[in-house]
């Protein structure tokens with residue numbers, strides 16, 4: 001009797017441990033609809049109870065099933081596996097598997113150590129359909145002869161597939177996005193790119209295009225970079241200046257007072273400066289996808305530059321260098337409270353205090369080109385306002401990190417400071433920008449013409465007495 005009970009108890013124990021009913025589960029880490037040559041299929045496989053015995057990922061395309069990956073997991077004891085959870089990762093490319101482009105189905109199978117596995121269905125644990133796309137977008141550079149000054153910019157025209165989701169120019173760690181839709185030929189895109197002052201000598205500019213599946217094509221851009229020597233300038237910080245500016249800037253930015261003036265100054269010149277640049281990147285991330293500028297860029301009238309673009313600044317206090325920074329703009333001084341005018345037509349994207357820049361204005365001129373005006377005593381514009389070339393945006397002052405009344409001016413490409421001297425040079429703008437943009441028929445010109453024709457047609461209709469058919473032959477004014 002005792003023996004029977006023991007046997008029965010043993011069987012129940014076995015049934016619970018070795019005949020557990022939990023089937024393994026599988027989930028896709030990334031639910032993608034398209035998969036490219038650089039893509040990976042990542043699946044998390046999990047089992048409670050006895051644990052995993054084997055797993056397999058299959059891909060079916062054009063009726064052919066390919067096993068992409070299969071794994072076996074050894075038993076730990078008679079009761080269970082060594083593995084309860086694992087992530088399977090299969091790179092699609094690499095030439096190991098011949099996979100056709102087009103629709104495909106991923107299926108994931110797994111078994112555990114339960115005795116019930118012999119009775120379970122052969123259905124996959126997971127099935128996901130997607131599209132395999134292994135071909136990177138077409139790419140062709142249309143513009144030639146790119147001569148770029150270090151710290152300056154240039155414009156490139158290229159042709160790529162309309163389904164390219166991301167394209168533009170890379171150099172070093174920088175990426176400058178291209179803009180579609182400017183030309184009647186929808187495959188042509190335009191991108192400004194810069195050779196930022198801190199990009200290494202050997203960095204190569206590349207035009208890149210990537211599709212939704214992550215397939216990337218890159219062509220090196222034939223650009224001749226003219227190295228520039230950036231001079232070093234010493235800025236002497238008097239105790240009077242620190243006493244006046246440090247508390248003022250900290251208070252203006254809602255920060256607590258710092259009794260140690262040098263410490264407060266270094267916080268402003270380093271941490272606040274970095275934060276301000278991040279904020280600039282943020283407000284310049286989106287740009288109007290067409291040029292808003294007209295003619296050349298204006299230079300602040302009667303203003304003498306006191307500091308140039310890319311100057312290495314050495315900050316000296318009490319005979320000791322306490323900091324170094326790069327000056328990424330132009331300081332222009334004329335008279336106190338001088339009128340500050342928009343260098344060109346555009347849209348205001350920032351009109352507010354901005355840390356070291358004091359009261360600042362940023363204008364979007366389109367295609368990633370922005371201008372910045374700092375240290376203003378007064379701001380005369382608002383965000384989202386359209387301004388025209390020469391319109392007053394504010395008055396010079398010495399708000400922020402400024403030792404005297406002047407304008408800090410900067411031209412930026414998506415928030416990266418570039419040398420404004422090029423933009424003040426009408427001949428440079430003509431050869432590098434205007435003439436290149438004129439080499440293909442423009443889509444906005446077409447839209448404007450169509451608009452004008454429609455307006456003319458409407459005007460004709462209003463002018464025509466009822467009953468008279470205003471057809472195609474109606475005269476236009």
Ligand SMILES: [Zn+2]
Pocket residue numbers: 307327329330331407408409
């Ligand atoms: Zn400055």
